[in-house]
Amino acid sequence: MKRLWAPWRLEYVSNADEQDGCVFCRAASSGSDEEALVVHRGDRAFVLVNKFPYASGHLMVAPYRHEGELGELADDEALEIHRLASVALGALAETMHPQGFNLGWNLGRIAGAGVVDHVHLHVVPRWAGDTNFMPVLADLRVLPEALEATRAKLASAWPAS
DSSP, X not given: OOOOOOGGGHHHHHHTTTOOSOHHHHHHHOSOHHHHTEEEEOSSEEEEEOSSOSSTTOXXXXXXXXXXXXXXXXXXHHHHHHHHHHHHHHHHHHXXXXXXXXXXXXXXXXXXXXXXXXXXXXXXXXXXXXXXXXXXXXXXXXXXXXXXXXXXXXXXXXXXX
């Protein structure tokens, strides 16, 4: 039997359920953007690398304010989330050269939301053939780069405000 080693993932998977509180609120209040995988901080929202990505470079944009309903976001929060998602597309294009993107809101557990009480927008870079057999056969995703390296690369590509 062949083995696929990704030891850097063990910490994330092992501690996923042990964390208290909201993952987005913790990241928003973190004193270390590197540890929280925060790529960029805006005035009302921020961008971070997803610790359980669908693909390399999978980002999320969330408001600082803990809000579970998309319709309850203030106009300035919603506008900044979308503006940051647009800038994220440019940073991802510059650093990872994807062939396309998926952007989406998973609202409610039945719709696939892993965090239902803090809305967030997913920004997922895509490449031809990136849905390989590993997720189907082994319930496993293969990422070619450590999340911390992806965060650093994208943070350095983020344009100055």
